Amino acid sequence: xxxxxxxxxxxxxxxxxxxxxxxxxxxxxxxxxxxxxxxxxxxxxxxxxxxxxxxxxxxxxxxxxxxxxxxxxxxxxxxxxxxxxxxxxxxxxxxxxxxxxxxxxxxxxxxxxxxxxxxxxxxxxxxxxxxxxxxxxxxxxxxxxxxxxxxxxxxxxxxxxxxxxxxxxxxxxxxxxxxxxxxxxxxxxxxxxxxxxxxxxxxxxxxxxxxxxxxxxxxxxxxxxxxxxxxxxxxxxxxxxxxxxxxxxxxxxxxxxxxxxxxxxxxxxxxxxxxxxxxxxxxxxxxxxxxxxxxxxxxxxxxxxxxxxxxxxxxxxxxxxxxxxxxxxxxxxxxxxxxxxxxxxxxxxxxxxxxxxxxxxxxxxxxxxxxxxxxxxxxxxxxxxxxxxxxxxx
Numbered sequence: 245x246x247x248x249x250x251x252x253x254x255x256x257x258x259x260x261x262x263x264x265x266x267x268x269x270x271x272x273x274x275x276x277x278x279x280x281x282x283x284x285x286x287x288x289x290x291x292x293x294x295x296x297x298x299x300x301x302x303x304x305x306x307x308x309x310x311x312x313x314x315x316x317x318x319x320x321x322x323x324x325x326x327x328x329x330x331x332x333x334x335x336x337x338x339x340x341x342x343x344x345x346x347x348x349x350x351x352x353x354x355x356x357x358x359x360x361x362x363x364x365x366x367x368x369x370x371x372x373x374x375x376x377x378x379x380x381x382x383x384x385x386x387x388x389x390x391x392x393x394x395x396x397x398x399x400x401x402x403x404x405x406x407x408x409x410x411x412x413x414x415x416x417x418x419x420x421x422x423x424x425x426x427x428x429x430x431x432x433x434x435x436x437x438x439x440x441x442x443x444x445x446x447x448x449x450x451x452x453x454x455x456x457x458x459x460x461x462x463x464x465x466x467x468x469x470x471x472x473x474x475x476x477x478x479x480x481x482x483x484x485x486x487x488x489x490x491x492x493x494x495x496x497x498x499x500x501x502x503x504x505x506x507x508x509x510x511x512x513x514x515x516x517x518x519x520x521x522x523x524x525x526x527x528x529x530x531x532x533x534x535x536x537x538x539x540x541x542x543x544x545x546x547x548x549x550x551x552x553x554x555x556x557x558x559x560x561x562x563x564x565x566x567x568x569x570x571x572x573x574x575x576x577x578x579x580x581x582x583x584x585x586x587x588x589x590x591x592x593x594x595x596x597x598x599x600x601x602x603x604x605x606x607x608x609x610x611x612x613x614x615x616x617x618x619x620x621x622x623x624x625x626x627x628x629x630x631x632x633x634x635x636x637x638x
Contacts, residue, residue: 259348259384262295265445269417269434270408271425277379279371281402283391283420284412286354288436291443292412293351293386304349307340309357324353326361333362333369340374344383355389355402364398371402379407412436417445418452418489431456433489454498455489457512465505476501532562535617547619553578553607561617564601568620571595571602576613579606589615 259274260267267273274280282289297304301320310325322343325331336353344350352374359367371387378385391399391411403409409421417436422429433452437444462472469487473480476497485491493501502509531537531549538548553559553576571580573589580587580595581603588608589595607613 260299261292262297262299263292263443263445266292266417266443269419269429269432269445269448270422271429274384275407275424276382276384278384278407279375279378279405280384280386280408280410281355281371281399281406282386282388282410282412283394283399284388284410285390285392286388288412288414288438288443289388291438291441293388294441295443296386297349297351300349303347304351305343305347306351307343307353308351309353326353326357331362333366333373336370337373337377340370340385341377341381344378344381344385348383350378350383350385352385352387355387355398356393359394359398364395367394367398368401372405375405416449416489418455428453431459449489451486451489451492453513454492455487458483458487461505461507461512472501475504534559535562538616545621547621547623549617549619551605551615551617553605553613553615555610555612556607558604558606560604561602563623564603565619565623566601569597569602570618571597571605572616572618574614574616576611576615577608578613578615579608580604581606 258272259276261270261274282292297306297320305320305322307322307324310323322339324336324339336358340350340352355367355371358370375385387402387406389399389402403421406421407423409419411418411420413436415436417434419429419432431452433449433455435446435449437446458472461467462469467475469483470480473483476483476493477500478493478497482491482493486493498509498512502512534552534554536550536552538550539546551559571578571589572594573591575591577591578589580589582597583600583603587595602617605615
């Protein structure tokens with residue numbers, strides 16, 4: 245239990261992937277609970293996995309098949325025999341989760357090996373049963389898989405559960421999925437170099453944004469590649485290659501396509517100011533003691549904060565917001581100080597304040613309390629800054 249608590253406490257910090265250029269591409273590296281599906285040949289994904297576990301060997305573990313590393317008795321290696329009849333999906337899940345409680349970094353047995361030995365159902369079950377548990381523990385796991393061996397019927401359900409999906413091909417790295425990252429990360433395509441076993445992610449290639457935009461546009465408009473090709477005046481093969489980042493489309497083609505679909509090139513390439521969706525993780529950065537920002541980016545119509553109150557403690561907002569405020573209590577019994585009024589909220593209760601700003605919150609119980617505080621706009625010049633911080637006390 246102490247090990248599990250340590251993983252949870254440390255999970256609020258970003259973790260390095262061990263490759264600085266990959267950290268930059270993923271916007272400050274890995275996040276607590278990330279399950280990273282690596283699609284690609286072992287000669288490309290292997291160096292990233294090795295760098296990941298080498299970044300902090302004292303808190304890393306590799307779950308490998310017998311004989312892969314020549315020795316299964318190293319402290320940081322857990323050897324499993326997929327040919328052993330006693331090795332089942334349930335036993336593999338238990339093994340991975342057990343080590344996820346002890347370590348923040350896991351390099352998990354290759355999914356293609358599980359597929360070859362135990363079958364498609366076993367590969368999907370292993371991932372979909374293990375991923376949520378590791379996510380809840382705050383452990384970060386790398387799951388390598390050879391896309392040439394695993395069919396889409398296996399990769400697609402696994403990718404739906406993964407927090408991050410990366411595809412490595414000769415010369416390029418594509419971010420297929422990256423939850424709770426900026427919209428510019430999703431679908432990005434970058435140069436990839438592996439020199440003497442050391443991987444590096446290079447400059448971003450514009451074809452990646454176009455590929456992601458075309459796939460998104462087709463999904464929104466429920467169009468097939470053939471239908472989109474007809475609108476753009478190109479062949480279905482050209483659209484297929486553009487969606488995989490293997491080629492681009494001319495400016496004239498893009499202008500024609502955008503005109504016929506009543507959209508803009510900025511929107512197609514994901515350059516619009518307001519993101520279509522925004523996932524906020526509970527480990528958002530601290531803006532003051534007891535308050536974490538979940539989202540308050542420029543261009544957003546609201547700001548959301550997570551407020552943690554100590555037992556019998558009080559917290560004061562770091563701004564006096566001149567607008568609508570919404571409070572939703574997730575845990576505990578909380579008194580809201582509105583000056584002349586002090587309503588008490590239980591878990592699940594919500595309060596909307598439209599006039600005087602909230603002056604503070606007090607936890608009325610001897611257990612920690614938690615609430616979410618939403619403002620109708622991110623704090624700006626019209627809000628009163630209270631000495632650059634917030635007061636928290638008993």
